[in-house]
Amino acid sequence: MPFVKNHFFQVSLLAITTLLGCNQEVQNTNEVMKVEFTGSQQLDGYPSGSTLSVHDDQIYLMGDDASRLLIIDSAFNIIEEVQLFSHTEGRINKAGKADIEASEWLQTRQGTKLWLFSSGSLSPQRDSAFCLDAGNRNIQRVDLGNFYKQIRKAGIPELNIEAAAVVKNILLLGSRGNSSSPQNYLIQSPEANFAEGLAIKISHLNLPPGAGISGMSYLEKEDVLLLTTSTENTASAYDDGEIGQSSLGLIYNISDKLSDHPLSPDAWIDLQAIHPDFEGQKIESVCSLKTDEAGRTTIILVSDDDKGGTRLFRLKLQIR
Numbered sequence: 001m002p003f004v005k006n007h008f009f010q011v012s013l014l015a016i017t018t019l020l021g022c023n024q025e026v027q028n029t030n031e032v033m034k035v036e037f038t039g040s041q042q043l044d045g046y047p048s049g050s051t052l053s054v055h056d057d058q059i060y061l062m063g064d065d066a067s068r069l070l071i072i073d074s075a076f077n078i079i080e081e082v083q084l085f086s087h088t089e090g091r092i093n094k095a096g097k098a099d100i101e102a103s104e105w106l107q108t109r110q111g112t113k114l115w116l117f118s119s120g121s122l123s124p125q126r127d128s129a130f131c132l133d134a135g136n137r138n139i140q141r142v143d144l145g146n147f148y149k150q151i152r153k154a155g156i157p158e159l160n161i162e163a164a165a166v167v168k169n170i171l172l173l174g175s176r177g178n179s180s181s182p183q184n185y186l187i188q189s190p191e192a193n194f195a196e197g198l199a200i201k202i203s204h205l206n207l208p209p210g211a212g213i214s215g216m217s218y219l220e221k222e223d224v225l226l227l228t229t230s231t232e233n234t235a236s237a238y239d240d241g242e243i244g245q246s247s248l249g250l251i252y253n254i255s256d257k258l259s260d261h262p263l264s265p266d267a268w269i270d271l272q273a274i275h276p277d278f279e280g281q282k283i284e285s286v287c288s289l290k291t292d293e294a295g296r297t298t299i300i301l302v303s304d305d306d307k308g309g310t311r312l313f314r315l316k317l318q319i320r
Contacts, residue, residue, distance in 0.1 A: 215285035
């Protein structure tokens, strides 16, 4: 499927910003961020994209009710499929799925592996992680029941892990709120032994009203944490609801702000204002590829339309 025509935007870095239309330019205060939309593509036959991660310039995509993980390139061509679950037809039903909603490459005692996190929204069915070895493609299930129990005891009444990133050897997990429990949380734990639950820190995330965190990615060179959020009319961590607005948030100098409570993004991009392809799409995750010589970082987003559809988007960000 061909990509749509590029669109360019400039947004303020130091204020929460809503774009008002195509080619809208917002005057900067100290800096300007350029946003370039370079394409989107429906991924036919793959259900409910929920999390993205990158390794060796390849994108690892998992859907929350999918049975297999996809490895794709930056042009959205499928390179490989890795079977996680025995279910082979269509979507895994809601009651039976592991509900993988977040992923990140972690260096732990088990080596460097891709950790695929279940949401924890239904215990014990969703209190697991699945570790992928990049070399031999072996999959290992890890019981996170005790770790998730410690998180709940630390102050999150309704756990719903939707995002993961690593900042300076600290694993960050984002727990999404809903209409009956609206607070979003950032969970911090040492990367190497996080599952032991020995040093958990919980912070409130200040997001726009009604928004829930859905994805994270760390730009190490810029020390920027990217967050995706969406609005969804649901009163629980288990049920879906009507899709609303999706946004991309940025927290600058994140490594110096991990002790902040609450933690608030410095800037927002209204994704629907960038291109109509974002309409009706619930953005679920974000990952970043290499920065080019012009200083533009390629950002990949994935959406779920709650009907089993998956769509991929490509943006380029330049912060100056």
